[in-house]
Every structure is written in C-alpha cells, then in structure tokens.
Amino acid sequence: xxxxxxxxxxxxxxxxxxxxxxxxxxxxxxxxxxxxxxxxxxxxxxxxxxxxxxxxxxxxxxxxxxxxxxxxxxxxxxxxxxxxxxxxxxxxxxxxxxxxxxxxxxxxxxxxxxxxxxxxxxxxxxxxxxxx
Amino acid sequence: xxxxxxxxxxxxxxxxxxxxxxxxxxxxxxxxxxxxxxxxxxxxxxxxxxxxxxxxxxxxxxxxxxxxxxxxxxxxxxxxxxxxxxxxxxxxxxxxxxxxxxxxxxxxxxxxxxxxxxxxxxxxxxxxxxxxxxxxxxxxxxxxxxxxxxxxxxxxxxxxxxxxxxxxxxxxxxxxxxxxxxxxxxxxxxxxxxxxxxxxxxxxxxxxxxxxxxxxxxxxxxxxxxxxxxxxxxxxxxxxxxxxxxxxxxxxxxxxxxxxxxxxxxxxxxxxxxxxxxxxxxxxxxxxxxxxxxxxxxxxxxxxxxxxxxxxxxxxxxxxxxxxxxxxxxxxxxxxxxxxxxxxxxxxxxxxxxxxxxxxxxxxxxxxxxxxxxxxxxxxxxxxxxxxxxxxxxxxxxxxxxxxxxxxxxxxxxxxxxxxxxxxxxx
Ligand SMILES: Cc1ncc(COP(=O)(O)O)c(C=O)c1O
Numbered sequence: 001x002x003x004x005x006x007x008x009x010x011x012x013x014x015x016x017x018x019x020x021x022x023x024x025x026x027x028x029x030x031x032x033x034x035x036x037x038x039x040x041x042x043x044x045x046x047x048x049x050x051x052x053x054x055x056x057x058x059x060x061x062x063x064x065x066x067x068x069x070x071x072x073x074x075x076x077x078x079x080x081x082x083x084x085x086x087x088x089x090x091x092x093x094x095x096x097x098x099x100x101x102x103x104x105x106x107x108x109x110x111x112x113x114x115x116x117x118x119x120x121x122x123x124x125x126x127x128x129x130x131x132x
Numbered sequence: 133x134x135x136x137x138x139x140x141x142x143x144x145x146x147x148x149x150x151x152x153x154x155x156x157x158x159x160x161x162x163x164x165x166x167x168x169x170x171x172x173x174x175x176x177x178x179x180x181x182x183x184x185x186x187x188x189x190x191x192x193x194x195x196x197x198x199x200x201x202x203x204x205x206x207x208x209x210x211x212x213x214x215x216x217x218x219x220x221x222x223x224x225x226x227x228x229x230x231x232x233x234x235x236x237x238x239x240x241x242x243x244x245x246x247x248x249x250x251x252x253x254x255x256x257x258x259x260x261x262x263x264x265x266x267x268x269x270x271x272x273x274x275x276x277x278x279x280x281x282x283x284x285x286x287x288x289x290x291x292x293x294x295x296x297x298x299x300x301x302x303x304x305x306x307x308x309x310x311x312x313x314x315x316x317x318x319x320x321x322x323x324x325x326x327x328x329x330x331x332x333x334x335x336x337x338x339x340x341x342x343x344x345x346x347x348x349x350x351x352x353x354x355x356x357x358x359x360x361x362x363x364x365x366x367x368x369x370x371x372x373x374x375x376x377x378x379x380x381x382x383x384x385x386x387x388x389x390x391x392x393x394x395x396x397x398x399x400x401x402x403x404x405x406x407x408x409x410x411x412x413x414x415x416x417x418x419x420x421x422x423x424x425x426x427x428x429x430x431x432x433x434x435x436x437x438x439x440x441x442x443x444x445x446x447x448x449x450x451x452x453x454x455x456x457x458x459x460x461x462x463x464x465x466x467x468x469x470x471x472x473x474x475x476x477x478x479x480x481x482x483x484x485x486x487x488x489x490x491x492x493x494x495x496x497x498x499x500x501x502x503x504x505x506x507x508x509x510x511x512x513x514x515x516x517x518x519x520x521x522x523x524x525x526x527x528x529x530x531x532x533x534x535x536x537x538x539x540x541x542x543x544x545x546x547x548x549x550x551x552x553x554x555x556x557x558x559x
Contacts (some may be wrong), residue, residue: 005502014557036497036513037527059527061497062557106497131273 005062013062018037018072020055029117031060033105038064042072050079051118062104063095068110070094074116083118086111088126096105142380154451160537162186162443172507174543180354180486180533181511182327185440189380192439193432195484203326204431205405205422219431222438222475224351229441230352230371231362232388238432239394239424244353245275247372247387248320250424251349253281254400255370255393256318259347262288265316267346269294269302270331270523271325271512274352274516276372280320294337296523299364300328304336321554322511325518327531328477329460329486331355338367343518347393353377357444358535359453363388375433379535384433387424394420401426444536444550446536452536459534459543463487472554476529485534488515491550494557496530502553503530508545 025043032039038060045053054076056068074094075083091111092099099107111125160166163184166174176184200214207213220235227235241247256279260266266280272294284291292310295303302321310316319341324331338348349370352361357378365373370389376382391395399406399417403426409416417423444452461480464487467473472492475481492497500512512530514521521527532546 005498011559037518037521038497059495061495061501063497094528103497103501 009062009066009095011096012066012069016056016065016069018069019057020078021054021057022055024026025055025103027117029113031109031116032112033060033064033109035102035105036061038106038109040064040109042052042068042110042113042117044117046080050077051075051083052077054114056110056113060109063103064106064109066072067091067095067107068113071110071114082120083114086115106111138166154447154536156455156537156539159447160539162188163537164190166537170507175506175508175545177532177534177538177542177546178509178511179295179535179538180377180515180531182382183357183535184537185381185436186379186443187382188403189436189439190442193381193436196432196435198454201432201454202493203428215431216437219414219429219434222257222434224443225438225441226373226386227343227388229361229445230356230373230388231364233364234391236420237388237391239389239421240414241385241387241424242383242430243376243385244351244372244374245385247370248275248349248351248489249279250387251372251389251399252283253369254397255347256280256283257287258396260287262319263290263315265290265292265310267292267294267307267310267316267319267321267341269321270296271302271328271517272320272322273326273351273353275353276320276322276349276520277519291314294321299479300325300330300524301482302330302332302337304333306339307337307340308344311341311346314345316341316346318345318349319346321350322351322354324352324484324486325517326354326486326533327488327515327520327529329483329488329533330360330478331482331484333365334368336530342367343347354484354486356432358449358456360449369393375437375440378437378440379443380437381430381433384430384437386437389419391464394424399423399426403427405429413528435541446534453484455538456534457481457483457537459538459540460485460487462540463532463543463546466543467550470547470550470554473550485538486531486532487533488529490526490529491553494553496528498557499530499550499553502556503546503549506545506549506552508542508549510546 020048022043026046028045030041040058043055108125165184201213202212202215204219223238225236227238233319295306341348347369350368352371352373356373374385406418406426407415410420464480474490476488496512510532513528
C-alpha cells in the first residue's frame with residue numbers, strides 16, 4: 001500500500017500540474033471509467049506538429065489524478081509523433097508502481113483520454129497487446 | 133405480529149425452539165474462508181456484495197455432484213429421482229423460509245436481476261401500455277431500474293420516483309399523490325438499500341400501492357438473509373432474491389410471485405422443461421413453477437441454497453438481524469470518531485447491516501486501497517446505484533457491510549484503517 005501511495009503520487013495528486021482548462025482549445029476530449037466513476041477531461045492546443053499546451057480537469061482516485069498530472073507534464077511540448085508512440089508501459093513507468101487489473105484502469109484513463117483526444121483512438125492502452 | 137413499518141413478522145415474540153445464544157465468533161468457525169491461511173487475517177466487510185459460504189453449503193453441493201448428479205425432471209432412474217428431490221426440496225425450503233403460500237409460487241432464476249427482468253418481460257409486457265406509469269425510488273440498484281428503462285422506452289411508460297430525504301429515507305407520504313391519477317400499475321422498490329442500509333417500510337408502501345390498484349414488486353436482495361421475511365404479511369405481489377447474498381452459491385436466484393399473477397403471465401424464456409406439449413408451430417406451457425424454468429437449471433446451486441436456508445434457520449433470523457443492527461450501530465459510533473467522515477443514510481435504528489461513507493479529501497478508491505493493505509475488504513464505487521450517488525451529490529462512496537459472521541473487532545479495524553487513510557492523505 002505504501003507502494004501505492006508513494007510520495008510522488010501523493011504529491012501529484014495534491015498538487016497537480018497542468019490542472020485546469022484552456023480558453024479556446026484546438027481539441028478537447030472527456031472520458032470516464034464507468035467502473036469507479038473516475039472522470040478526466042483534456043484540452044489541447046497544437047502548433048507545428050507539437051502539443052503546445054495541455055490542461056486536464058476531472059475527479060477520481062489518487063492514481064487516476066496523479067497519472068493525469070504526470071502524463072500532462074510529460075507530454076506538454078512533445079511532438080505528436082512522439083506522443084503517438086507512448087504506450088501503457090510508459091505510463092506505468094511514470095507511476096512506478098505495480099497495479100492490479102481494477103486499479104490499472106485508473107492509471108490508464110489519462111493516457112486513453114489523451115490518445116482519443118488527439119488521434120481518435122478510443123481504446124484502453126495495451127488492449128491490443130492483451131489480445132495478441 | 134407484524135411491525136407495519138418494517139414488516140418484521142413476529143420479530144419480538146418469536147416462538148421457535150430455544151437456541152444457543154448467538155455467538156458470531158462461533159458462527160465464523162463454520163466458514164472455511166476465514167480459516168484459510170494467508171499473510172494477513174481476512175477482515176471481510178463486503179457481505180452486501182456477496183456473502184461467504186458455510187461448510188454445510190460447500191458439502192451439500194459437493195455431495196450432490198459426487199453421489200447423485202443427474203438432470204432433473206427427466207430420468208426415471210434412481211439418481212435422477214434423487215437430484216429432482218433435492219432440487220424441489222430447496223424450493224420448498226425457500227418457500228417456507230419466506231412464508232409463501234406454496235412452493236409453486238417460487239421460481240428459480242439466475243439471480244435477483246433475472247428475477248426482476250422476468251417480471252418486466254413476462255408481466256410488464258402483458259400488463260403495461262402507453263400512458264401507464266411505474267413508481268420506483270431513487271435508491272434502487274441498477275437491476276431495479278434498467279429493466280424498467282427498457283420497458284418504458286418500448287411501451288411509452290412513465291417512470292415516477294418516491295422522493296427521498298437527505299438521510300436516505302423514503303417520503304412515503306408522497307406516494308398516494310404519485311398514484312392518485314390511477315395510471316401507475318406497478319410500485320417496485322428495494323426492501324433494504326445496498327448503499328444506505330435503510331430498511332424501507334415495505335408493508336406500508338405495499339398497502340398504499342394496493343389501495344390504488346398497483347402491483348408491488350419488492351427487491352429483497354439485501355433483506356432475505358438478514359431478517360425474518362414474510363412475503364404475505366408484507367403484502368407484496370412479487371419478491372426478488374439472490375442466493376449468493378444468502379450464504380448460498382452464485383448462479384441461482386428466486387422470484388416469488390402470487391399464484392394468480394404467475395398463472396396469468398406468459399412465459400419468459402422458451403425451451404425445454406417449461407412446456408407441456410410442443411408441436412412444430414406451437415406449444416403449450418407447463419404448469420407453475422416450471423413454466424418459467426426453461427432449460428437445465430442450476431441444480432447443484434439449488435442444493436447449496438437449500439443447505440444455506442437450513443443453516444440460516446438454525447441461526448434464527450431474528451438473531452441475525454439483531455446482530456446486523458448491533459454492528460451497524462457500533463460502526464456508526466466508531467466512524468463518528470474519524471474526522472472528515474460523512475456516513476450516508478439514516479440512524480442505526482432504521483438500517484440493516486450496511487454502512488456507506490465518504491472521507492473528505494480522500495477518494496473512496498483510495499480509502500479502500502488503504503484498508504486493503506490491512507486485510508480489510510470494503511467496496512468502493514457507486515455500488516450499482518449511480519442515480520442514488522447523483523442524488524447525494526457524490527461520485528462514489530466506500531461501504532462496509534455485515535453478515536452473521538462479522539465481528540466487532542472488524543469494525544474496530546475499519547475505524548483504525550480510516551484514521552490511517554486520513555493521516556496518509558493529510559499532508
Ligand atoms: C438491492 C440489490 N438489488 C439487486 C441486486 C442484484 O443482485 P444480483 O447481482 O445477484 O442479481 C443487488 C446486488 O448487488 C442488490 O444489492
């Protein structure tokens with residue numbers, strides 16, 4: 001458990017980066033995890049093939065909200081090509097914790113929202129790998 | 133005999149043979165899961181989701197498979213007769229347990245959800261037409277909402293809701309108004325809320341519904357194995373139950389219905405066993421209850437249910453209910469000591485063994501994760517009652533719930549775990 005509530009997760013949960021909304025975003029997307037009611041909305045501004053600005057809002061458990069904060073901080077300024085390559089393992093590495101199947105969805109909601117918002121790929125990260 | 137608020141028949145003056153005083157620590161010894169070695173002691177506070185199973189239930193199912201596994205109602209050979217006898221014996225036991233007039237009024241289903249769907253499809257489609265209304269409550273489990281959503285959309289039926297107070301009690305005084313125009317044909321509601329723990333005044337609601345010509349469905353999923361249940365004293369027309377919350381196995385549920393209603397209803401599913409005669413283009417239905425039991429049923433599970441009921445009877449339902457209430461009252465007391473904790477639902481005297489809560493600044497999932505690290509199992513989420521959580525203005529809650537094997541020390545561990553969760557997040 002102390003595992004799950006490591007310092008950096010609590011820190012991001014209580015002091016989230018990139019939290020808020022954008023005035024006139026180029027794209028927005030909102031998604032929820034129906035199992036537990038975690039909800040994340042993301043606003044994006046794009047420029048020169050890059051994700052110039054990103055803001056998230058929503059509510060949920062510490063894992064889902066910390067993941068959103070870490071992910072947004074990580075991808076702001078990145079090229080869209082680089083973002084496309086981000087996968088489940090990148091997100092789990094950022095969190096640095098081991099998660100069971102239920103909490104895994106909490107951890108991946110932000111990445112799912114990001115990819116659906118930018119590429120319209122609306123599926124759980126890693127779903128293909130599971131099936132393969 | 134019957135408390136008109138809760139419909140607890142004979143709760144005060146039970147006349148059963150004297151039993152050993154109820155001792156949850158001894159009861160617990162009958163449940164092998166608690167003796168299974170593990171690195172942390174199992175503190176199971178999620179019996180509202182599903183109950184644990186006593187050894188006698190496991191033994192009964194095992195014995196059935198080992199000694200007389202055969203399909204029922206078909207073979208004339210010895211073990212098929214034995215299997216049929218066990219299956220029908222479970223039906224008789226359950227019928228008696230809920231004070232049904234006859235075992236013919238008890239239909240086996242997969243669970244409560246299927247029992248409610250059976251009523252929605254077979255009775256609802258034959259009885260409701262455009263312009264009719266159904267009265268529900270905001271504290272229903274999704275299983276007593278979604279089947280009516282489907283029917284309402286299909287038939288143009290209006291859904292109405294009995295209002296609820298902030299403490300999670302139904303405002304029954306508003307019910308006559310909801311029924312006054314005579315359009316409501318059904319009042320369907322939960323006996324004990326799986327989130328708030330509220331014990332609804334079932335007999336009073338049924339009486340008012342009947343005065344206005346409406347049929348009554350009671351969702352007894354959370355009450356059947358927690359308190360004495362007398363379906364006739366309550367005045368219900370249909371009652372839905374699910375065995376896995378009653379110390380029995382998953383995969384079997386029960387619908388009780390008044391015989392005249394069941395007789396008049398068309399079948400739900402078509403197939404083997406539910407027919408008397410089949411021709412190439414038509415068929416005639418079997419008699420009750422088999423008319424509603426299409427295909428091979430959950431035979432071993434029925435046997436397990438029979439054993440679970442026999443076990444509950446030896447505990448005594450008055451004693452089980454008293455134990456639930458005592459633990460709830462104790463939990464409300466201990467949880468009141470935790471800063472920032474909001475307990476949902478009414479005072480202890482109006483609830484069963486369910487206590488849901490939220491903690492300021494800590495998501496219910498995180499609460500449950502902290503508790504899990506201490507071996508405490510609680511549920512976090514919306515507990516299949518999203519509209520109820522919307523009504524209370526919260527996305528989710530955490531819930532502790534009890535059964536006959538639950539202990540005060542589990543409540544103590546819960547309270548300590550909550551203090552700990554608070555500390556972790558109060559940085
Ligand atoms: C009040 C209530 N109704 C219905 C159900 C549905 O039971 P089942 O899933 O066994 O059909 C539940 C169980 O979660 C419940 O608590």
